Amino acid sequence: MSAKQRTARTGLSGARPSPSRLETAANAAAAAPKGGYVTEKERELAVLVSVEISGERRRLTAAAAQARAAAAIHEGDEDSGEPGAIAELDFDAALEEFQELARSAGAEVVATVVQRRGKPDPAMLIGPGKVEELAAVVASSGANLVLFDHDLTPSQLRNLDRELPVRVIDRTQLILDIFARHARTREGHLQVELAQLEYQLPRLAGKGKSMSQLGGGIGTRGPGETKLETDRRRIRARIDRLKDQLDTVRRNRRQQRQRREAVPVPTVALVGYTNAGKSTLFNALTDAGVLESARMFATLDPKLRHLALPSRRKVLLSDTVGFIRNLPHALVTSFRATLEEVERAELLLHVRDAASPNIDEQKMQVERVLAELEVSKTPTLQVLNKIDLLPADKIAELKDFPEANTIAVSAHTGDGLQALIAAIEERIGGAQAVDPxxxxxxxxxxxxxxxxxxxxxxxxxxxxxxxxxxxxxxxxxxxxxxxxxxxxxxxxxxxxxxxxxxxxxxxxxxxxxx
Incomplete structure (x- = not known):
């Protein structure tokens, strides 16, 4: 294990939140597998595993080069033609982002294992030799958790579970746990639990001998159901109940929206990559006092506040959950009701981290989710946030030569907020607006x-x-x-x-x- 493959131990700060609802629901519905969720019962020391597939790297290189070429054409410069450097930067940034995901879930990262392959191993994603190396790293570091920055198939998860002496969690499972920690409303808890159970259902098979024990008894026909069949039936029943409860929540939300729409106040929705500063901007514009945190997915439940524009018009400003690279489709589906505020908005504010070296890639990831929500044609204003973290000459360049449909701001210092409000006014209530x-x-x-x-x-x-x-x-x-x-x-x-x-x-x- 090289020094580069290990990360420095990072201490946790702040009180740990309560365990997710899934722990209670899943334990009641099914036998708990070894691959569970982060709990408060023990300190979580994690080894991260990331695999760079050469085919994915080529696609990433092409996408990055295309984005840079488009930016160069816009600025009147020529492309320098170094796509390989971009690919390396993107892979390293993705790994750093996954480390932050692990910390947001309450884990302390003690080591990182990286493998570059031509294609994924169908049995365990990584090769047998790398699995042996991973087991040695786990033993030497004292880790009790292995986190994969990839989605694992049920068979891959089952095989890794047999080979490693600790729990194995993949990317989707980790993101679901973070969502469970940050859900505050009943709707948020219901949506997270639904996504978790739907994710776990196909992964029950082979989770240990107890899952295949017979569960027949007096009054049953034949040998009875296997424990696995019972677990699946219980989880499906729980999923049906959750969907019914979410339908009720959705109807209530629709009624509330209809009452709001009786007085036609336009909605402006904040969207963007996680940790781009949406909640900080939301507070700066509305004095709402919602939670601001450097942790990923700190905002999960939508927030709505009135914003007064210079023309004395009022609009509803909506703060929504942040997006991320490879956002699980199950989350987009489960949180569809929450994201209805985005779907029905007259204007989107795409908040971007101007200080991020991966600002263009993050923009593309957000636009993919917006396309999935079928709102890619909604009028959108690009908001470059965190300009206070940029050099003075770069800030002056953004202000003196702004890109079309783009406003540079600092939600932290307030710089540029009045220009942003004026831009919202022009698009919502201007002479050429839908409703002047x-x-x-x-x-x-x-x-x-x-x-x-x-x-x-x-x-x-x-x-x-x-x-x-x-x-x-x-x-x-x-x-x-x-x-x-x-x-x-x-x-x-x-x-x-x-x-x-x-x-x-x-x-x-x-x-x-x-």
Missing amino acids: TATASFRIPQREGRTIAALEAGCFIEDKRFEGNVIFFTAHGPASLLQRYRRYIAQEHGVLPVTSPAAARPRRRTQQIA
């Missing part, structure tokens, strides 16, 4: 409380006064909302456009997940 901002004076009987409340909720109100049983005020807000109550308008300030966001851009129907 307008102004009108109203004369409304006080008995029309719902009308008054709707206008006060969706507009900024000025010059309010009462005369008898009538209330007078001037409202600045979405033209569609003012049009809705046109019969109460006493005076229009300019020409009030006849517009409606729903009519101008029909909302997408949310795909139902079975």
Whole structure:
């Protein structure tokens, strides 16, 4: 084992969260396998395993070179033609990212094992010789956990489980555990547990002798069900119950959204790679006080807050879960209800870490998930965050020669936030926007409380006064909302456009997940 293959021990900080819901649910539904989730019962010392497949490297090199060439064309420079260096940088960055994933799950990384192969080994992903080396590293380091930066098939997981004396967890299982730790709402817990159980179901086979014991008894026909069949049946029943509960949550969310849409306030959704600073930006814009953390996936449950724009219009700002390289499809499916805020947004703010050396690759990963959500055509504003970590000349370059549709900001210092708000205003309420901002004076009987409340909720109100049983005020807000109550308008300030966001851009129907 070379020195480069080992990583320095990294201490953990902060209190450890409670065990995930899966530990309780899975133990009740099935016999717990050796490959489990990170718990508080013992200190987790992990050996990381990463495999670089030459075919994947060629694809990565081509994608990186293409991205760099596109950037060079945009900037008017020629490509320097060194794709190999990009591939090495991307592989090292991916390994560093996986180390951070492990730390976010509560593990201390004590060693790293890397293998480069022409193709994956079908039996154990890595070759038999590398498995022996891995076992030796585990023994010498005192590790009690092996983490693979790849998805393992059920047979690969089963074979590794037999060869290694400690638990083996693959990339998807690790990400699911992190999600379980950060879920705070009932909906978040339900979605994580559903994704975990659906992931575990095909991996029950061969998880030990206890899984094949007969479970027949008095009153049964024949020898009875095997324990494995019983476990599967129980987990499937639990999955069905979770889906029913999520359907109820989804219906409640839909009703809440319908009540919000009765007063047409546009939604602006923050999207981006995990740890790009979305929650910090969300707090800087709204003073929401949501959790800010350098840990991955610190934000799991969606947050909604009002944001006041210079035109006195209000928009709903939504903070959502971050994306990551090779985000498990099961998570995108399970969290579809949570991501509905992204699907139904009028504008997306793609928050990017300007200080990351892999900013272009991260952008492509986010865009892949957005395409899977069928929102890739939604108007998007690129937000380059963390510019306070850049050299002064680079900051000046970003501000003096900004790219099209891009705003450079620092959510930490507040630099560029006013320009960002102005850009949101232009895209939401500008003259060419779907629902431009307008102004009108109203004369409304006080008995029309719902009308008054709707206008006060969706507009900024000025010059309010009462005369008898009538209330007078001037409202600045979405033209569609003012049009809705046109019969109460006493005076229009300019020409009030006849517009409606729903009519101008029909909302997408949310795909139902079975």
